[in-house]
Amino acid sequence: MSCAQLSRQNCLNSHTTEDKLKACASLATLKMSSVTQDPSTVFSQQVMSLIYNEGYRNGAENTETLHQVPWIEYDFNMGDPKTRSSPRLFCTHLPYYLVPRGLTCKRGKIIYVLRNPKDVLTSFYYFEKMLPYLDPTTSFEDFMEKYLKGEVFGGCWFEHFRGWHMHKDNFDFLLISFEEMVKNLRSVVVKICQFTGKHLSDLEMDSVVKQAAFKNMRSDTRANYKHMPSNILDNRQGSFLRKGTIGDWKNVMTIAQNERFDKIYQEKMKDIPVKFIWDINEDE
Numbered sequence: 001m002s003c004a005q006l007s008r009q010n011c012l013n014s015h016t017t018e019d020k021l022k023a024c025a026s027l028a029t030l031k032m033s034s035v036t037q038d039p040s041t042v043f044s045q046q047v048m049s050l051i052y053n054e055g056y057r058n059g060a061e062n063t064e065t066l067h068q069v070p071w072i073e074y075d076f077n078m079g080d081p082k083t084r085s086s087p088r089l090f091c092t093h094l095p096y097y098l099v100p101r102g103l104t105c106k107r108g109k110i111i112y113v114l115r116n117p118k119d120v121l122t123s124f125y126y127f128e129k130m131l132p133y134l135d136p137t138t139s140f141e142d143f144m145e146k147y148l149k150g151e152v153f154g155g156c157w158f159e160h161f162r163g164w165h166m167h168k169d170n171f172d173f174l175l176i177s178f179e180e181m182v183k184n185l186r187s188v189v190v191k192i193c194q195f196t197g198k199h200l201s202d203l204e205m206d207s208v209v210k211q212a213a214f215k216n217m218r219s220d221t222r223a224n225y226k227h228m229p230s231n232i233l234d235n236r237q238g239s240f241l242r243k244g245t246i247g248d249w250k251n252v253m254t255i256a257q258n259e260r261f262d263k264i265y266q267e268k269m270k271d272i273p274v275k276f277i278w279d280i281n282e283d284e
Contacts, residue, residue: 040115040178041091043244045069046217047181047189048089048111050208051198056222057207064222072099087196093154096163096171106172109196112164115178116276117157118249118261121147125252128153140252148264158268165272179246179277185209214244247279 042065049068055061056068072092092099103110125143129136137143143152150156168175174195181188186209193200200208210216253261 040113040181041093043178043181043212043214043217044111044113045091046220047185047192047208047212049222050211051189051192051196051200052087052089054204057204057211062222064227093160095155095160096167103172104170109172109174111174111176111192111195112168113176113178113181114161114274116246116278117265118253118258118278119178119246120157121261122249122252124152141257144253144257144261148261158265161274162268162272165274177277182214182244182246182280183277185212218244245280246277246282250279 045065045068049065050057053061053063053068056063069089069091072090073094099110100108102108121144124147125137125140128143137146146152147157150159154160164173174191176188176191186205189200189205189208189212192198211220249258
């Protein structure tokens with residue numbers, strides 16, 4: 001069984017998770033993020049928590065983002081989602097065909113956070129080392145091969161994004177990118193507020209942007225996942241929020257690896273009209 005199959009089985013064989021999926025069909029707002037567990041997910045959890053929770057934003061409330069915007073597919077004792085006040089905020093790495101059916105009736109809003117796949121690969125390579133329940137891949141070369149085949153925790157990046165992109169018209173769907181969040185966070189927050197109908201004053205907007213900046217989020221104990229039990233996330237093996245930049249893949253991938261990646265990327269994405277920012281110095 002592949003890592004992707006194991007992940008899916010662990011997530012969906014739980015009665016608790018099945019109940020959560022059914023309950024989430026009536027969401028007022030659902031936040032959807034990318035296929036792998038990298039800073040784009042935690043970044044968007046933090047942004048949504050700051051936008052929607054005034055107590056969290058002004059420091060009066062110390063509830064972690066994991067509870068502010070809980071996962072659909074993982075059971076972290078978050079309770080019954082039906083009891084959460086509206087708008088209910090969730091995050092997930094699920095492919096489009098596993099999310100609650102009610103979302104295809106546009107009963108909830110989906111914000112898909114996309115990150116360039118080379119940085120996802122690099123981030124995931126280091127993240128895997130922090131997962132004690134997986135046998136870490138010894139070399140980046142081996143991990144890249146597994147990643148390109150979709151044999152990693154969470155499945156295939158290409159299939160995940162292609163699936164959501166091809167079926168996006170079935171959902172109330174907004175696409176944003178991790179790169180946008182790094183280079184111009186305010187514009188992304190404005191875009192999210194317009195999409196969800198949430199009004200923020202200029203001072204509230206300033207507060208969201210300041211606190212959600214990666215360097216500040218990295219030191220925020222409510223958002224940096226430092227609290228996670230070591231049998232789930234071993235922070236001794238690295239930093240979960242590592243760099244939060246664009247183009248870190250250049251520090252890891254060889255020329256040959258990059259050329260191989262580009263060839264496969266072109267094959268799998270040739271009919272998908274998406275343009276990535278591959279380096280922090282690139283213009284949007």
